[in-house]
Amino acid sequence: MALFLQEPLAVRMRPRTIDEIVGQTHIIGPHTALYKMIHNGYVPSMLLYGEPGVGKTSLAYAIAGTVNREFFALNATTSGKKEMEEIVATAKMVGNVILFIDEIHRFNKAQQDYLLPNVESGLITLIGATTENPFHEVNPAIRSRCGQIKQLKRLTSEEIVVLLKRALQDKTRGFGALSLDMDERFLQMIADGTNGDARSALQALEAVVYAARQNDERIVVDEQLVLDCIEKKGFSHDKKGDTYYSLLSAFQKSIRGSDVDAALHYLARLLEGGDVAAICRRLLVIAYEDIGLANPLIGVKVNAAIQAVERLGLPEGRIPLSVVTVELCLSAKSNSAYKALDKAIADVQAGKIGDIPIHLKDAHYDGAKVLGYGKGYVYPHDYPNSWVSQQYLPNELEGVQYYSPKENGEERHYAKVYSRLRELRHKQ
Known part of the structure; x- marks a missing residue:
């Protein structure tokens, strides 16, 4: 078997023009403005963002190949001002060139200060690629020079x-x-096992071909070989990336929405990423943010599960995590307590404070009685049910209502008590 040692298959198979691109029709399909611009010879500066393997680099090469323009590729982490000076010098000789910069979110100020005037003058057309959300991670000065900001999606199977x-x-x-x-169903197995990552799929195919056995001048591929070559190919996890935070967000929103299967799916992906501490923190937040007064004991259960995970470690730690995840999903939900606090905080920040009623002020020091502090305070424990009506809020806020109870789970009880107490207080 002749081996292709010069370049990986994924590099060799890059599309040469935009008409060879597979997928991304929402960005570069024949109906799009970008496709029409490029076929008319105009390439705007742009930012391409998306997960690894979705084709950001391939799209940049295909654009350059379509317009037959001088093309340069740099990586923001390894290239410096010298490389850019050489590219600018070339552009001054041949006219506009296309410069592709991978990981553009790592572009430093010196690189930026040198390059941006040349982009503004039209000497260089900039195509930047990043796995991060450019609206969060890319310098605004770069974003403002890019007429197109496009998100690439994972390819379908x-x-x-x-x-x-x-x-x-x-x-x-x-x-x-x-x-x-090679049976066509093996291609489907590779496609299904690489989760829309074109680079991983081509790498898996390359591995399969080079590992296959030869039989009478033919190369024979079997199913087990394919399974070995695609193991975990479709999984990616970056603890600092946009996808990581989206996973945590999807995990919490699935629990909030009471979807057990979705929550377990995202829990599995987070566990495969290995960040157990982040999972535990998020579960504890969920217990109080999304379940709250509807099931007040859930926080205790989650904390116990976290302690179990700390003692057990993985893989056994996944067991208590699965239990509390399912229980959080199926529990009644309430966010009334922290929403009530947020309203109170908003009032405080807006200056709606008022003086503490004098009967509530601290009277446990010499001279307090002279000031009248504590005078008129009624001790609730001296009354039936340890309750007596008296004013607690400052005069300026008397009657305000921050807490709006929900009729969910255990909070039904709190809602009744709260409403009755407000009613009694206002009758006085």
């Missing part, structure tokens, strides 16, 4: 199969020159 077939059929860049026995 069907689109991945198209790429794999193309690689198997291409005799120059792919494996078309080889005598290869």
